[in-house]
Amino acid sequence: MRAAGSPAIMIEVDPTPQSAWTAWQTADAVRRGEVSALAMTQAALARIAAVDPHLHAWTLVDEPGALAAAREIDAARARGASLGPLAGVPTGLKDNFVTAGLETNCGSRILQGWVPQEDGFHAARLRAAGAVILGKLALDEFGMGSSNENTPFAAVRNPWALDFVPGGSSGGSAAAVASHTICFSLGSDSGGSIRQPASLCGIVGLKPTYGRVSRSGLIAFVSTLDQAGPFTRDVRDAALVLGCLAGHDPLDMNTIRAPVPDYLAAVARGQADGLAGLRIGVHHEALALPGLDPAVRACFEAALAVLIAAGAELLDVSLPHFRHAVPTYYALASALATSNLARFDGTRYGLQVTGEDFARSCTAARSQGFGEEVKRRLLLGTHVMQARSGHYERATRVQTLIARDYAAAFERCDLLASPTTRLPGFRLGERVHDPVAMYLSDIFVVGANLAGLPAISVPAGFAPATDPDGADMARPRLPVGLHLVAPLLAEATLLRVAAAHEACTAWHLEVPPEAAR
Amino acid sequence: MAVITDEDIEALARLCRVDLDAEGIARGRSYLEAIVDLLETLQAVDISKVHPFVAADLVAALHDPPGPTALREEPPGPCVPPAARPS
Amino acid sequence: MNMREHTVTIGLEFRCRLATRTRLFSPCAMAMSAAPDSQVDAYTLALPGTLPALNRQAVELAIRLALALGAAIAPVSRWVRRHAFDPSLPKGYQTTQGEAPLARGGTIEVAGRALRLTSIRLAEHAGELRNGSVDFSRAGAPLLELAGESMIMRAAPEEASAYLRALQAIVRATGVADSDMPGALRCDAHVSLWPKGQEGSGARCTVADLGSGPALERAIAAEIQRQAALLDQGLVVASMTPEANHLYLPEPDLPPLRIDAAWIERARAGLPDPLR
Numbered sequence: 001m002r003a004a005g006s007p008a009i010m011i012e013v014d015p016t017p018q019s020a021w022t023a024w025q026t027a028d029a030v031r032r033g034e035v036s037a038l039a040m041t042q043a044a045l046a047r048i049a050a051v052d053p054h055l056h057a058w059t060l061v062d063e064p065g066a067l068a069a070a071r072e073i074d075a076a077r078a079r080g081a082s083l084g085p086l087a088g089v090p091t092g093l094k095d096n097f098v099t100a101g102l103e104t105n106c107g108s109r110i111l112q113g114w115v116p117q118e119d120g121f122h123a124a125r126l127r128a129a130g131a132v133i134l135g136k137l138a139l140d141e142f143g144m145g146s147s148n149e150n151t152p153f154a155a156v157r158n159p160w161a162l163d164f165v166p167g168g169s170s171g172g173s174a175a176a177v178a179s180h181t182i183c184f185s186l187g188s189d190s191g192g193s194i195r196q197p198a199s200l201c202g203i204v205g206l207k208p209t210y211g212r213v214s215r216s217g218l219i220a221f222v223s224t225l226d227q228a229g230p231f232t233r234d235v236r237d238a239a240l241v242l243g244c245l246a247g248h249d250p251l252d253m254n255t256i257r258a259p260v261p262d263y264l265a266a267v268a269r270g271q272a273d274g275l276a277g278l279r280i281g282v283h284h285e286a287l288a289l290p291g292l293d294p295a296v297r298a299c300f301e302a303a304l305a306v307l308i309a310a311g312a313e314l315l316d317v318s319l320p321h322f323r324h325a326v327p328t329y330y331a332l333a334s335a336l337a338t339s340n341l342a343r344f345d346g347t348r349y350g351l352q353v354t355g356e357d358f359a360r361s362c363t364a365a366r367s368q369g370f371g372e373e374v375k376r377r378l379l380l381g382t383h384v385m386q387a388r389s390g391h392y393e394r395a396t397r398v399q400t401l402i403a404r405d406y407a408a409a410f411e412r413c414d415l416l417a418s419p420t421t422r423l424p425g426f427r428l429g430e431r432v433h434d435p436v437a438m439y440l441s442d443i444f445v446v447g448a449n450l451a452g453l454p455a456i457s458v459p460a461g462f463a464p465a466t467d468p469d470g471a472d473m474a475r476p477r478l479p480v481g482l483h484l485v486a487p488l489l490a491e492a493t494l495l496r497v498a499a500a501h502e503a504c505t506a507w508h509l510e511v512p513p514e515a516a517r
Numbered sequence: 518m519a520v521i522t523d524e525d526i527e528a529l530a531r532l533c534r535v536d537l538d539a540e541g542i543a544r545g546r547s548y549l550e551a552i553v554d555l556l557e558t559l560q561a562v563d564i565s566k567v568h569p570f571v572a573a574d575l576v577a578a579l580h581d582p583p584g585p586t587a588l589r590e591e592p593p594g595p596c597v598p599p600a601a602r603p604s
Numbered sequence: 605m606n607m608r609e610h611t612v613t614i615g616l617e618f619r620c621r622l623a624t625r626t627r628l629f630s631p632c633a634m635a636m637s638a639a640p641d642s643q644v645d646a647y648t649l650a651l652p653g654t655l656p657a658l659n660r661q662a663v664e665l666a667i668r669l670a671l672a673l674g675a676a677i678a679p680v681s682r683w684v685r686r687h688a689f690d691p692s693l694p695k696g697y698q699t700t701q702g703e704a705p706l707a708r709g710g711t712i713e714v715a716g717r718a719l720r721l722t723s724i725r726l727a728e729h730a731g732e733l734r735n736g737s738v739d740f741s742r743a744g745a746p747l748l749e750l751a752g753e754s755m756i757m758r759a760a761p762e763e764a765s766a767y768l769r770a771l772q773a774i775v776r777a778t779g780v781a782d783s784d785m786p787g788a789l790r791c792d793a794h795v796s797l798w799p800k801g802q803e804g805s806g807a808r809c810t811v812a813d814l815g816s817g818p819a820l821e822r823a824i825a826a827e828i829q830r831q832a833a834l835l836d837q838g839l840v841v842a843s844m845t846p847e848a849n850h851l852y853l854p855e856p857d858l859p860p861l862r863i864d865a866a867w868i869e870r871a872r873a874g875l876p877d878p879l880r
Contacts, residue, residue, distance in 0.1 A: 104652070209579070220652075223572075223857055224572035252857075253857065254573050254856075324559060328559065339696075342696020349651065358689075358690070363535065364536075379526065379533065380552055382532045383549065385851045391556050396854075398559050398567075399570035400568055400570040435552075436552055573858070574859070585862055585864075588659065592625075
């Protein structure tokens with residue numbers, strides 16, 4: 001079923017340009033022999049060379065490794081071996097995923113030069129599925145940031161407007177996919193770090209249920225919230241990649257041992273059958289939020305209209321502890337990051353400083369190796385960890401209340417909807433001097449992490465950039481995301497609804513100026 | 518408004534093993550004052566009858582079929598070959 | 605001897621290295637020979653991206669020893685990270701158990717007297733500093749930490765070492781540790797003296813990491829003499845315990861350890877008859 005009055009846009013396999021192909025289109029074409037993995041890889045490398053000097057999304061491009069991997073796929077096809085679901089699909093991983101032979105530095109000087117011996121879970125799964133890893137993608141140092149500006153390396157640019165941030169912390173992963181250099185990428189999301197950049201770059205970003213995807217090989221940031229997930233240009237690709245990653249992993253004791261549903265079937269169902277009988281909750285706290293950009297709100301309401309037209313029913317629900325999510329997140333995130341970063345003492349890997357003794361070399365390495373935002377969070381995390389502050393314990397209890405709010409809401413509805421961000425993207429440098437204001441911009445996305453819930457951001461329109469402090473600046477058209485949150489392990493519902501929305505809209509087909517180069 | 522002194526910042530910096538110069542201490546203090554104020558808004562929440570959230574319990578409750586999280590059985594696995602060890 | 609004038613209070617803490625083949629949180633075998641660093645894995649070296657996977661056999665052996673001592677196994681025990689920047693702790697913290705230990709209670713009995721245990725915890729062994737470098741060959745080995753109540757010991761050094769020997773015998777009988785390995789069972793003693801008949805209590809001073817009865821006796825005797833000499837001169841004994849200002853965090857990567865009645869009964873059935 002298709003929403004009455006909305007034009008149905010079915011994506012047909014269009015052989016030109018190949019850079020616009022999705023992962024499923026590419027893998028289909030490679031499996032059928034219509035294009036070689038090598039040709040796809042060469043084309044992607046050429047696009048990186050053309051586009052990335054403007055974007056700085058890539059921190060490392062492994063041309064020989066990628067070409068060798070692509071040739072292996074082609075050789076496997078030539079000898080009649082069965083190819084994986086991502087056969088010949090060019091990809092890249094956020095630089096907090098451990099990759100064999102590829103420097104993995106997490107956007108930090110303290111890990112610069114560290115080349116892991118073995119692939120982590122995610123790189124291994126992607127390679128096993130036939131994906132061709134082209135390299136590593138930029139991030140805020142250790143995942144700490146919402147703009148990709150917290151880095152000792154080049155700040156990533158937004159492909160829709162180069163003086164705007166791509167979002168963070170997985171900004172490189174978002175910009176690389178939005179600029180059509182690769183079909184999909186992996187990011188990680190501890191407090192919105194997949195969904196917020198996906199929204200700002202106009203693509204799909206999915207954070208699975210906590211424990212659905214292993215964290216083994218993902219460099220720990222907020223261990224109780226971290227989840228890996230895909231950036232893609234359509235919902236079907238998100239389902240395809242999630243299917244390759246989901247499942248129990250004995251190396252991560254916090255992975256869920258449960259069957260992995262057929263996510264592609266959920267997408268097909270959303271595309272074909274619409275949303276009759278589905279109840280979508282809108283929590284009124286979200287819309288009452290001061291500072292919600294009117295154009296973002298208009299996009300959100302248009303997206304709700306699409307869902308209603310597809311058969312969904314809208315419900316008003318409440319998340320009473322919504323406004324406590326940001327401080328709760330920052331208490332947990334700073335303490336766990338401080339704990340997880342304690343291993344960086346400058347003695348075993350990355351930056352090594354020789355001092356008179358361990359204490360001195362450790363302090364010297366950490367002082368030289370960590371950037372300003374990381375040091376800030378270490379101060380905060382140390383304060384939060386001190387038992388007498390009581391902050392950590394309190395935050396874990398408020399987290400329980402936030403999770404209960406969602407559970408109560410899901411007794412009345414199947415899914416929650418909100419905008420992904422309050423504002424369309426912001427300019428580089430616009431918020432760096434007010435970190436706490438930057439933190440508050442995570443308000444719509446952190447709740448899903450705190451409650452462990454799966455969530456997705458999908459393209460839902462465009463809004464003119466805001467004009468900071470009445471400065472008379474150009475206001476380019478920037479993407480806006482629709483944010484959907486589902487009950488625990490209900491990724492299939494999430495994908496079904498996202499697919500239904502996508503089937504009735506064309507936002508995901510828009511191409512940013514940087515991809516048109 | 519949270520009261521945080523330069524000495525507090527220096528003590529925290531020592532505990533997390535980073536050296537800060539005078540400017541770093543001043544910036545750290547104004548940051549911490551602002552963010553601690555934000556964290557202290559949580560004191561308005563009644564948590565008297567609430568247990569801490571445990572992510573692993575959420576995971577364990579989702580095992581299908583239900584059952585405890587399996588522990589690792591003993592057979593020795595591969596080790597990093599000597600060449601992989603940092604010098 | 606000053607024993608007549610002073611009350612001697614001693615708190616004993618034991619650490620038993622459980623005889624598993626692999627480490628507490630990683631599937632890497634422990635070196636049996638003394639060859640330093642003969643094998644070590646990514647988790648033990650705290651390489652980024654690694655996570656702990658709890659060794660079931662370590663829990664099994666811990667339950668066995670705790671039961672043999674008459675301790676009550678907790679249905680749920682929890683893990684914490686105990687932070688310290690130290691070259692022997694590659695993660696920057698030791699993963700151990702905090703306020704929810706594996707077991708509580710239990711006793712070590714010696715000639716009519718009983719040392720009551722307060723808590724029994726599982727923890728990982730740290731790396732060992734040797735000649736300026738860190739030996740990781742036993743880092744991450746499972747340790748069972750048994751903390752005893754402080755008690756007045758009239759025949760202090762001998763009584764303390766008698767408890768250590770009694771525990772050694774139980775460890776041997778239960779087969780939970782390789783008692784032939786040097787250092788498989790080690791002991792700290794927190795010693796405090798106070799003039800007899802006077803109000804108050806003495807400062808605690810710790811003699812640490814003693815691996816045999818004679819060594820423990822010698823260390824305690826020396827510590828008693830040292831404190832007695834200070835007290836006799838009217839001086840104050842300064843407290844000397846290695847308890848630093850640690851930061852703790854609940855370990856996010858390990859689920860709470862749940863041990864059901866069936867597991868406890870199986871472990872009990874596996875104990876030699878007199879210890880069941």
